[in-house]
Amino acid sequence: MPGTEKKSILPILELRDVRMNFGGVAALKGILHGVPEGIIQAVIGPNGAGKTTLFHCISGLLRPTSGSILFQGQEISGFVPHRIARLGISRTFQHVALFKSMTVLENVMLGRHPRTRSGFWATGFRLPGMRREERRIRESAESYLELVGLKEISHLQAGTLPLGKQKILEIARALATEPRLLLLDEPAGGLNMRETEVLGDLIQRICKYGTTVVLVEHDMNLVMDISDQILVLHYGEFLASGSPRQIKDNPAVIEAYLGES
Amino acid sequence: MKKTDRWIFLVLICLIAVFPWLAQNIGAISHYVELMIFAGMFSLVCLGLSLLMGYAGQISMAQAAFFGIGAYSSGILTAHFGWNPWLAMPVGASTAAAVAWLVGIPALRLKGHYLAMATLGFGVIVHIIFNEEVDWTGGPSGMVDIPGLSIAGWKITSEMQWYYLVWGVVLVVLLFSFHLLHSRVGRALRAIHEEEVAAEAMGVPTSRYKVQIFIFGAVTAAIAGSLYTHYVTFLSPSSFNLMWSIRFVLMVMAGGMQSLWGALLGTVLLTFVGNEWLQVFADFEVVVYGAILLVVALFLPQGLISLFHRAPGARHNPVSPASDEG
Numbered sequence: 001m002p003g004t005e006k007k008s009i010l011p012i013l014e015l016r017d018v019r020m021n022f023g024g025v026a027a028l029k030g031i032l033h034g035v036p037e038g039i040i041q042a043v044i045g046p047n048g049a050g051k052t053t054l055f056h057c058i059s060g061l062l063r064p065t066s067g068s069i070l071f072q073g074q075e076i077s078g079f080v081p082h083r084i085a086r087l088g089i090s091r092t093f094q095h096v097a098l099f100k101s102m103t104v105l106e107n108v109m110l111g112r113h114p115r116t117r118s119g120f121w122a123t124g125f126r127l128p129g130m131r132r133e134e135r136r137i138r139e140s141a142e143s144y145l146e147l148v149g150l151k152e153i154s155h156l157q158a159g160t161l162p163l164g165k166q167k168i169l170e171i172a173r174a175l176a177t178e179p180r181l182l183l184l185d186e187p188a189g190g191l192n193m194r195e196t197e198v199l200g201d202l203i204q205r206i207c208k209y210g211t212t213v214v215l216v217e218h219d220m221n222l223v224m225d226i227s228d229q230i231l232v233l234h235y236g237e238f239l240a241s242g243s244p245r246q247i248k249d250n251p252a253v254i255e256a257y258l259g260e261s
Numbered sequence: 262m263k264k265t266d267r268w269i270f271l272v273l274i275c276l277i278a279v280f281p282w283l284a285q286n287i288g289a290i291s292h293y294v295e296l297m298i299f300a301g302m303f304s305l306v307c308l309g310l311s312l313l314m315g316y317a318g319q320i321s322m323a324q325a326a327f328f329g330i331g332a333y334s335s336g337i338l339t340a341h342f343g344w345n346p347w348l349a350m351p352v353g354a355s356t357a358a359a360v361a362w363l364v365g366i367p368a369l370r371l372k373g374h375y376l377a378m379a380t381l382g383f384g385v386i387v388h389i390i391f392n393e394e395v396d397w398t399g400g401p402s403g404m405v406d407i408p409g410l411s412i413a414g415w416k417i418t419s420e421m422q423w424y425y426l427v428w429g430v431v432l433v434v435l436l437f438s439f440h441l442l443h444s445r446v447g448r449a450l451r452a453i454h455e456e457e458v459a460a461e462a463m464g465v466p467t468s469r470y471k472v473q474i475f476i477f478g479a480v481t482a483a484i485a486g487s488l489y490t491h492y493v494t495f496l497s498p499s500s501f502n503l504m505w506s507i508r509f510v511l512m513v514m515a516g517g518m519q520s521l522w523g524a525l526l527g528t529v530l531l532t533f534v535g536n537e538w539l540q541v542f543a544d545f546e547v548v549v550y551g552a553i554l555l556v557v558a559l560f561l562p563q564g565l566i567s568l569f570h571r572a573p574g575a576r577h578n579p580v581s582p583a584s585d586e587g
Contacts, residue, residue, distance in 0.1 A: 059462055085464035097459035099452045110448045114464025120473050123444035124437040134444060177464055 010073060012037040012181055012212050013058070018067035018077075020053050020236075027053040029236040030067065035181075035229075040207050041214045042223045044247075045233035046256060051216040052094055054233070055183050058214075059091045060084040071181065086114040090179035092170040094186045094216075100159030104150055104169055107158050108141040111176025141176060148172045148202060164195040171202065175211075182206065184215040188222050200226050224248065232256070266439060269522065277428045281421055293537075294420050298492065300532040301427035303512065304525055305485035308434050309478025311513045311524035316442075316450040317471040318457075319369065323380035324509040326387035327479040329501030330357045331486025333404075336496050337397055340406045347410075350487040354480045361479035362472065369471040376475070384506050391498035403497040410491040423492055430488070431525075434481055438521055450474065454519075504547075508535070511550055515557050517564020526566055 011034035020028040028050045035041045043051050056062040058069055060081035069077040076084055090111075099107050116137055118130040145151040148168050153161070158169060167187055174182055184203070188196045200222050207213050217223050223230065224244045232239040232247060234256045240247060247253055284293045306324050313319050334353030338344040344352075368379035391398050398404055410417045410426075417423060441447050452460035453467050461467050490496060508531070516527020534553070535546060561567055 061458065061462065080466075081458075081461040082464050082466045085462060091462055093459065093462075097456045099455040099459070101455060102448070102451060106448060106451075110452050110460070110465070111463055113445065113449055116445055118445045120441070120446055120477070123446045124441045126440045126444075130444065137445065173463065 010037070011035055011070075012072055013214070014070040014073075015054075015058075016068045016070065018054070018057060018069060019065045020050070020057060020062060021065045027236050028057070028064070031233070031236075031238055033231055033238070033241065035212060035214060037180075037212050038207065038210065039212060039228040040203060040226050041212070042227035042230045043214060043216045043233065044218075044220075044223060044230060045239065048235065049233040050236040051233060052185060053236075055091060055185050055214075055216060058084075059089060059183060082114070085177055085179075088178070088180035089183065090174035090177040090181075091183035092167070092174055092185055092187060094189065096163070096166045096170055098158040098166055098170060098173070100157070102158055103154065104156050104158055104161070105138070105141055105145065105154040107169060107173050108144050108176045109137050111144070111173040112137045112140060114177050144172045144176045147175070147205075149198075163190045164192070167191065168199070168202070171206075175206065179211055181212045181214065184213060184217075186216055186218060188217055188219040196222055263443070270436070270439075274432065277432070281424050293533075294424050296533060296536055297529075298420065298423050298427050299536070300529045301424070301431045302485040302489050302492075303509065303532055304431050304528045305427075305434055305488075306478075306482040306509050307512050307516075307524045307528040308431075308438055308521060309474075309481040310509055311516075311518060311521060312438060312441075312450070313471075313474050313478050314510070314513055315519035315524075316447075316454050317474045318454055319471060319475070320374065320377040320510060321380045321475065321478060322377055322503070322506045322510065323364070323384035323387070324478065324482050325501045325503070325505035326380075326384040327357045327361065327482035328486040328489070328505070329387060329391055329498075330360065330479075331483025332490040332496055332501065333391060333398055333486075334483070335487040335490040336404050336407050339408050339491075340404065341397070346408060346487070346491050350484065353487050354483045357479040357483035358476050361476045365472045365475040369475065370468050376471075380506075381503070384503055388498060388502050391501060398496070398498070401498060403495055405495055407490055407494045407496065409494060410488075427488055427492075430484065435521060435525070442521075446470070508550070511554055515553055515565055517561075517566035520564065520566045523564045523566030527564065530565070 013035040015031045015033045018028055018031045019026065031054065043054065045051055053062065057064045057077065060076070060079050060083070064077050067077070068075050071087060071089060074087070076087065099110065102110070116133055118133050122130040142151060142154065145154050148171060150165065150169055150172060153165070158166065161169065167190070171184065171187065187203070188199055191199060196219060203213055203215065204226055227244055229241065230244055230247045231241045232253050239256055240250045240253050242250070280297065281294045284290050306328055310321060310324050313321055331353040334356050335346060335349040338349035338352060339346050364379055364383050365376065368376040392401055394400070417426060442450070449460065449465045449470055452463070452465060453470060457467055512528040512531045513524050514527070515531060516525065517523025534549070557564060
């Protein structure tokens with residue numbers, strides 16, 4: 001291993017010519033990009049740009065047609081999702097995918113799954129080690145709920161929460177897996193201004209605690225406010241990359257957003 | 262285990278304990294004890310199946326085959342080789358586990374109802390083997406000379422003893438299942454049921470859990486089969502055919518798939534329906550089963566257990582159950 005100094009320069013996530021074809025349709029046409037550790041990276045682009053496809057590839061829900069994805073220097077493309085989660089990548093979904101009939105607390109407790117180990121026999125026979133672990137799972141789940149401000153409603157059924165709270169809960173569940181890299185797919189979608197503000201604040205706190213955040217987002221105010229680096233995709237292709245300031249002034253980006261429809 | 266479940270569990274223990282005493286003192290239902298022994302054995306099959314159906318979202322059409330694997334393993338090892346029944350039982354259970362693993366791994370890696378199809382074919386094959394391997398199984402004419410059970414030199418002979426033995430095992434499996442469901446593993450199973458993709462992305466190895474549950478169901482079915490063998494002391498392939506597999510699925514569906522209490526209720530009820538209350542229908546029994554299923558599916562999709570409003574153990578899904586895709 002190189003020294004710690006070098007480690008911070010090494011990108012936590014590296015996309016090398018990632019391509020994804022669905023039949024004859026190319027959703028990603030060779031994406032090349034590096035995400036440095038400890039930043040907030042935004043991925044933007046008009047609808048159909050391939051942002052969600054890219055997330056699916058990184059989290060293992062899709063296997064890229066070609067190219068490689070490196071996480072902390074390790075090739076992960078083609079790994080099954082639960083293995084990638086165990087390695088330290090977690091995510092939320094564009095259309096909230098909570099376990100709706102489970103409670104808020106149980107949702108976050110499930111997030112502890114890759115960091116705990118009690119198996120079939122231990123839980124069925126209620127062995128002492130399992131009970132201890134169960135207690136620890138509950139405690140840490142509660143602390144994640146406290147972090148995102150949902151502790152007071154931890155006993156409610158997840159499906160009964162308003163959308164804004166559901167989105168936050170999904171983030172808490174993802175955080176519970178202790179990710180080094182957190183992928184947020186349109187976290188502000190459907191949120192009002194006040195909720196978006198709270199969300200932006202939370203994302204910045206998550207980053208400060210040392211988790212690299214990649215978010216796909218349409219709310220440009222939020223993106224410009226919190227991102228350190230922005231990647232712009234257009235019809236599955238790389239269009240631009242840079243700081244919010246650079247992206248705002250990039251003529252190609254303006255063209256892509258304003259020049260159509 | 263939740264508080265309400267714990268209470269029901271205690272009440273159930275009391276009911277099970279006093280039932281034979283009550284039944285024996287009422288002439289008309291004195292033979293119910295024997296029926297309850299069978300209901301207990303079937304409950305073992307159905308508890309594992311209800312976890313598979315209700316939580317892994319998969320159907321096994323081979324429960325009767327696993328029941329048979331346990332039964333014939335015990336029968337062959339004790340009758341042909343003179344093994345101790347208590348040694349033969351784990352061998353039968355392990356055989357069923359190994360076979361379930363072989364069938365389950367390829368079928369459960371795939372999305373959709375491949376397990377139902379694979380087990381359907383597998384169940385038929387197993388039944389044919391029971392019929393054709395005459396040297397081992399006695400073929401269609403059956404297998405005799407199977408010894409009974411004894412515990413520490415005490416022979417288990419009376420119906421009462423059998424009743425308490427079988428229901429003791431049922432209670433152990435029930436408790437095991439409840440603990441399982443209210444733990445890390447159970448949360449994972451419930452998560453798989455609700456949002457499989459999200460569960461997988463949160464680090465839950467979904468296909469491994471499905472295989473484990475399937476194996477668990479095969480093992481409990483095999484144990485039930487071993488008990489059955491030593492109770493009846495006679496085996497015939499017709500007790501392990503496809504019709505029986507369908508019956509087990511019906512028992513679970515009728516009682517309520519996502520509730521262990523439901524599975525228990527459905528099993529006991531349909532055992533009595535099939536063997537006692539509706540015997541007049543004889544060959545039309547299948548039609549009666551079909552009618553029951555239809556009524557349950559149309560009016561009580563959560564099973565009979567949902568009649569007991571907010572029944573503990575039955576998880577009420579306010580959202581439509583069609584949440585496979587998401």
